[in-house]
Amino acid sequence: MKVIEAIRERRSVRKFKKKEIRPEAIKVILDAGRWAPSAGNRQPLKFLVLSNEEEKEPLAKMYVEAYRREAEDLLNREDAEKYYKNPYEVKKRILGMLDLLERQLRDPPFVILICGDTRLSRSYIFEAGLAAQNMMLAAWELNLGSCCIEIATTLLSEYFDKEKLKRVYNIPEEVDVVAIVPIGRIEEKPPNPGRELLKDYTYTGYWIGD
Numbered sequence: 001m002k003v004i005e006a007i008r009e010r011r012s013v014r015k016f017k018k019k020e021i022r023p024e025a026i027k028v029i030l031d032a033g034r035w036a037p038s039a040g041n042r043q044p045l046k047f048l049v050l051s052n053e054e055e056k057e058p059l060a061k062m063y064v065e066a067y068r069r070e071a072e073d074l075l076n077r078e079d080a081e082k083y084y085k086n087p088y089e090v091k092k093r094i095l096g097m098l099d100l101l102e103r104q105l106r107d108p109p110f111v112i113l114i115c116g117d118t119r120l121s122r123s124y125i126f127e128a129g130l131a132a133q134n135m136m137l138a139a140w141e142l143n144l145g146s147c148c149i150e151i152a153t154t155l156l157s158e159y160f161d162k163e164k165l166k167r168v169y170n171i172p173e174e175v176d177v178v179a180i181v182p183i184g185r186i187e188e189k190p191p192n193p194g195r196e197l198l199k200d201y202t203y204t205g206y207w208i209g210d
């Protein structure tokens, strides 16, 4: 598969089959993350791989809890409309899909936590994003699904109990968990949500608009 094709065709998969995948596949995916660039090649990332029920369950529960807390708090937030057009609808939708959210992290055979060592780089969140994209493209090429759930800067991150997450998985204090990337066989490929036109993404020479 051509890189450009994987970039265009990849979708964020949220429904996975409860089926094993070849262990070599996960190695290829992790290696794609390893080869992501980092500032000064400081390589501040570590990948924590969860692969059985016992390992995945606490994370899945914390993920659902974070979404539940976000939904419950949404209408109290003055800035809710900065994040969602219709916070009331979003609250309803999230509370109606807590079971699905839990399965998003329980069904796939592998869940990768992309972690950044804050002592090694100021830009570890950026570097984690690059690694996540490499992993998702590698997974797509192998006919596997993935999704990037970022818990360092998103609204969801405000409701994620990171202290508990670190305690449960023995993650050192100076290490931040940036993203959760489930990997598995695709149960349902989501429709293409599209992007703005390239002409609306791009200015040439000088900034136009706003």
Ligand SMILES: Cc1cc2nc3c(=O)[nH]c(=O)nc-3n(C[C@H](O)[C@H](O)[C@H](O)COP(=O)(O)O)c2cc1C
Binding pocket: 010, 011, 012, 013, 014, 147, 148, 149, 150, 154, 156, 190, 193
């Ligand atoms: C920073 C970031 C945070 C995201 N958070 C979530 C998330 O919490 N849950 C989820 O299912 N998808 C999450 N996604 C995936 C996006 O929803 C998805 O990339 C977007 O809707 C476009 O769809 P596509 O990846 O299929 O093109 C996130 C993506 C990014 C880049």
